[in-house]
Amino acid sequence: MNKVKRLLSSLAYPLMAILTGLIIGAIIIMSTGKNPVSGIWGLLKGGYLTGFSLASTLTRATPIIFCGVSAALAWGSGYSSMGAQGQMIMGAITAAIVAPRLPGPDWLVVILTILCSMVAGALFSLCSAFVSAKFNAYLLIITLMFNYVANYFASYLTNYVFLDPYALDKLAIQTQKIEGSILPRILSKYTTHYGFVIALAVVILVNFLVKRTSFGYKARMGGLNPHFAEYGGIKSRKTMYMVLMISGAIAGLGGACEVLGTKFRYVDEMITSPGYSWSGITASLMSNYNMIGTLFSSIFLAGITVGGASIELTMNIPSEITQIIQGVISMLITAKIAIDWSKLNKRKESAE
Amino acid sequence: MILEMKNIVKTYGRVVANDNVSIDLNEGEILAIVGENGAGKSTIMKILYGLEKPDSGEIYVKGKKVVFNSPSDAMKMGIGMVQQHFMLFPPMTVTENIVYNNEQRKYGFLDKKKNIEKVRELSEKYGLDVDPEAIIRDCSVGTQQRVEILKTLYQNADTIIFDEPSAVLTPGEVDDLLKTMKNLAKAGKSLIIITHKLNEVMEVADRVVVMRAGVVVGRVDKTDTSTEELSYMMIGRQLMNLDIKPVETGRTLLSVSGLTMGSESGKKVLNDVNLHVDEGEIVGIAGVSGNGQSELIRCITGLEREYEGKVLVDGHDVSNKTVDVVRKAGLSYIPEDRYLWGSATEASLSDNLLMGEEDSQAFSKNGILNQKTIDRHADQLIKEYKVKVDTYSQKMKELSGGNAQKIICAREVERDVPLTIACEPTRGIDIGAMEFVHERLVNKKENKGGVLLVSSELSEILKLSDRIYVMFEGHLNHEFRHGEIDDRKLGIMMLGGEINE
Numbered sequence: 077m078n079k080v081k082r083l084l085s086s087l088a089y090p091l092m093a094i095l096t097g098l099i100i101g102a103i104i105i106m107s108t109g110k111n112p113v114s115g116i117w118g119l120l121k122g123g124y125l126t127g128f129s130l131a132s133t134l135t136r137a138t139p140i141i142f143c144g145v146s147a148a149l150a151w152g153s154g155y156s157s158m159g160a161q162g163q164m165i166m167g168a169i170t171a172a173i174v175a176p177r178l179p180g181p182d183w184l185v186v187i188l189t190i191l192c193s194m195v196a197g198a199l200f201s202l203c204s205a206f207v208s209a210k211f212n213a214y215l216l217i218i219t220l221m222f223n224y225v226a227n228y229f230a231s232y233l234t235n236y237v238f239l240d241p242y243a244l245d246k247l248a249i250q251t252q253k254i255e256g257s258i259l260p261r262i263l264s265k266y267t268t269h270y271g272f273v274i275a276l277a278v279v280i281l282v283n284f285l286v287k288r289t290s291f292g293y294k295a296r297m298g299g300l301n302p303h304f305a306e307y308g309g310i311k312s313r314k315t316m317y318m319v320l321m322i323s324g325a326i327a328g329l330g331g332a333c334e335v336l337g338t339k340f341r342y343v344d345e346m347i348t349s350p351g352y353s354w355s356g357i358t359a360s361l362m363s364n365y366n367m368i369g370t371l372f373s374s375i376f377l378a379g380i381t382v383g384g385a386s387i388e389l390t391m392n393i394p395s396e397i398t399q400i401i402q403g404v405i406s407m408l409i410t411a412k413i414a415i416d417w418s419k420l421n422k423r424k425e426s427a428e
Numbered sequence: 429m430i431l432e433m434k435n436i437v438k439t440y441g442r443v444v445a446n447d448n449v450s451i452d453l454n455e456g457e458i459l460a461i462v463g464e465n466g467a468g469k470s471t472i473m474k475i476l477y478g479l480e481k482p483d484s485g486e487i488y489v490k491g492k493k494v495v496f497n498s499p500s501d502a503m504k505m506g507i508g509m510v511q512q513h514f515m516l517f518p519p520m521t522v523t524e525n526i527v528y529n530n531e532q533r534k535y536g537f538l539d540k541k542k543n544i545e546k547v548r549e550l551s552e553k554y555g556l557d558v559d560p561e562a563i564i565r566d567c568s569v570g571t572q573q574r575v576e577i578l579k580t581l582y583q584n585a586d587t588i589i590f591d592e593p594s595a596v597l598t599p600g601e602v603d604d605l606l607k608t609m610k611n612l613a614k615a616g617k618s619l620i621i622i623t624h625k626l627n628e629v630m631e632v633a634d635r636v637v638v639m640r641a642g643v644v645v646g647r648v649d650k651t652d653t654s655t656e657e658l659s660y661m662m663i664g665r666q667l668m669n670l671d672i673k674p675v676e677t678g679r680t681l682l683s684v685s686g687l688t689m690g691s692e693s694g695k696k697v698l699n700d701v702n703l704h705v706d707e708g709e710i711v712g713i714a715g716v717s718g719n720g721q722s723e724l725i726r727c728i729t730g731l732e733r734e735y736e737g738k739v740l741v742d743g744h745d746v747s748n749k750t751v752d753v754v755r756k757a758g759l760s761y762i763p764e765d766r767y768l769w770g771s772a773t774e775a776s777l778s779d780n781l782l783m784g785e786e787d788s789q790a791f792s793k794n795g796i797l798n799q800k801t802i803d804r805h806a807d808q809l810i811k812e813y814k815v816k817v818d819t820y821s822q823k824m825k826e827l828s829g830g831n832a833q834k835i836i837c838a839r840e841v842e843r844d845v846p847l848t849i850a851c852e853p854t855r856g857i858d859i860g861a862m863e864f865v866h867e868r869l870v871n872k873k874e875n876k877g878g879v880l881l882v883s884s885e886l887s888e889i890l891k892l893s894d895r896i897y898v899m900f901e902g903h904l905n906h907e908f909r910h911g912e913i914d915d916r917k918l919g920i921m922m923l924g925g926e927i928n929e
Binding site for chain 1: 729730731750751752753754755761763768769770771772773774775779782783784786787791792795796797799
């Protein structure tokens with residue numbers, strides 16, 4: 077009984093933020109002269125309530141879940157890494173380069189490709205962690221900068237090294253298409269691929285890691301109160317590198333799944349322009365770094381985007397509406413986090 | 429009667445903080461409100477000062493019914509409050525702090541001279557010795573408190589509330605404060621003092637109101653009561669007389685030699701500190717806070733590693749080593765601030781009780797936590813320490829201060845290591861919990877352990893310690909055995925003075 081109550085109370089704030097976001101969305105729909113009720117209903121229906129729309133939502137949610145879990149692990153351990161985007165790009169470009177070139181049966185190629193992408197993401201994350209520790213610079217800023225590095229690096233590789241000259245679409249800057257060694261669809265009529273299943277497995281594994289292992293305990297305490305962790309002797313460089321390495325590997329894995337399951341190649345800007353990592357970070361913040369919560373928040377955020385595209389088609393409501401809704405939600409969530417932080421810092425000041 | 433509060437009720441959620449509390453105050457009288465933490469004494473004063481609104485009940489000032497929406501309403505009716513944490517601007521002068529918001533002006537500009545004069549006048553009238561032109565930052569805690577009192581007097585308060593006023597003072601300063609309070613009462617001011625120090629109550633109060641669990645359980649005249657009776661009323665039972673016997677001492681558990689640490693300004697925060705704690709000993713460090721105690725403990729426990737000198741824990745050299753190494757050498761540590769350092773408020777009690785043991789054989793295997801054992805262990809400690817909670821899965825933030833402190837004490841004192849460092853182990857907790865913590869510390873020493881006790885509470889140091897070091901400006905100046913010294917002399921030495929006999 078008590079557990080249910082606590083769960084409800086932890087859900088109260090994010091639900092309120094979502095509701096506020098939807099209400100503001102409704103107001104804006106109204107200002108375009110459309111009926112807000114049918115607009116929001118159309119948004120929800122187009123995002124979740126038919127087989128086709130739910131499948132599209134889950135496909136879109138897959139990379140968001142990876143970014144969300146990656147961010148939730150890092151932030152929940154007290155390391156404000158914004159690097160999921162860069163790590164995902166590194167994973168994606170690695171997959172696009174490795175998969176068409178590896179010999180062997182398709183299933184083995186897929187597994188090896190995924191492993192390579194995870195290593196790429198992990199190493200890239202470790203680099204930013206190292207730079208941040210070495211020069212005593214904010215991890216948040218360093219990881220943001222590293223995202224640009226990754227994006228332009230991948231862009232360079234696609235443009236000048238691995239560009240597919242025989243691509244049908246000459247305008248898109250892309251690598252060679254991967255044949256065979258891909259993540260297949262779960263049901264052939266829907267786009268959702270096995271990357272989603274891998275995402276679910278990652279959620280469960282990371283949840284176990286955080287809640288049931290001594291490493292997870294150290295990471296979690298470091299996130300809840302870094303001073304407490306320092307006092308207890310468990311806040312160490314080793315924990316930091318481990319957390320950020322795993323977080324990077326997860327994002328890299330997400331990049332691989334996106335390439336192997338949806339695009340089958342690396343297309344320039346394919347990770348940055350849909351804003352997967354922002355949605356992922358928002359999802360992790362919405363659920364207070366809880367892994368299961370991040371899963372559902374990611375699906376929710378993916379759904380409003382898919383639903384937004386749908387009402388643009390059917391009702392001629394601009395799809396930017398969904399960005400406004402997501403913006404309002406992240407603003408409300410970050411405001412709460414900012415307040416919690418300043419409270420903690422005030423305690424520290426008054427104690428010193 | 430200058431003030432009357434009638435049938436005040438205040439609830440926070442399901443908790444009834446004040447249940448039909450009535451309090452009255454006569455002119456020129458000192459009323460003490462005593463009670464354990466959580467008894468509701470702070471709540472009733474917050475209501476009187478306009479910081480909280482009651483659910484029901486009435487307040488009358490000089491016979492007139494009033495409703496306070498904010499402290500400024502209360503101030504307008506002549507009620508002032510000296511808070512436990514001072515509300516002063518450190519870089520500004522005494523005068524500027526006192527006249528703030530109600531300055532003496534001339535042609536619309538600040539009249540500096542007149543302001544200073546006014547403050548000097550007040551200070552002389554009530555015998556509150558301050559230098560009107562001193563900067564607050566450079567003033568002692570006792571002076572800062574006098575500035576707070578002057579602030580209320582400048583605002584023409586005739587009822588002044590003191591919230592735990594002696595908590596931050598040295599013994600000498602406490603004497604001055606009590607004298608000041610008597611002077612103020614003689615000059616016709618009415619005072620309310622919230623405290624849990626009964627000897628101070630017996631010295632200054634005219635009447636005493638005792639609160640327990642949100643209700644008034646006793647109203648007595650000071651002349652008709654005793655500290656024993658008051659403490660009995662406060663906790664609802666007799667205090668146990670803690671029987672402290674000296675224990676035969678054994679091997680050295682902690683040895684610190686030549687410990688020196690500088691600060692950025694080049695001043696030595698710690699200067700050649702030498703101390704040792706042996707098996708079967710409680711060793712106290714007495715000192716006014718800010719004389720290097722915190723830094724010393726940070727160095728010993730490994731939170732601070734930039735120092736010269738040697739630290740040995742149970743024979744292992746842990747100089748300049750990290751916290752986990754120091755802890756593994758055989759040390760546990762109750763930190764000064766239970767929320768900043770001692771716990772994670774958003775984590776469960778199980779998680780909080782596990783800290784430092786997450787890799788031990790008993791609680792994890794191959795890096796996977798054995799949650800059942802962890803929870804069982806937590807449950808056992810909670811029962812043993814009589815912590816008032818429903819379950820170990822509750823969050824730390826749901827506990828009252830005293831119960832939170834019990835959780836931290838349970839974790840550190842019951843850890844299977846020989847040495848415990850206890851910093852302010854009973855700060856801000858009630859008599860019942862304090863008694864319990866003391867008992868556990870004594871128990872630790874009787875079981876061949878050692879305790880290093882750092883406390884600004886002199887009575888605690890004097891009562892528990894087998895040996896006492898006096899710390900002043902980063903150096904341990906004196907060392908005494910139990911019973912060799914009393915609080916008055918200790919107080920003088922804490923301020924750097926010498927005793928000539």
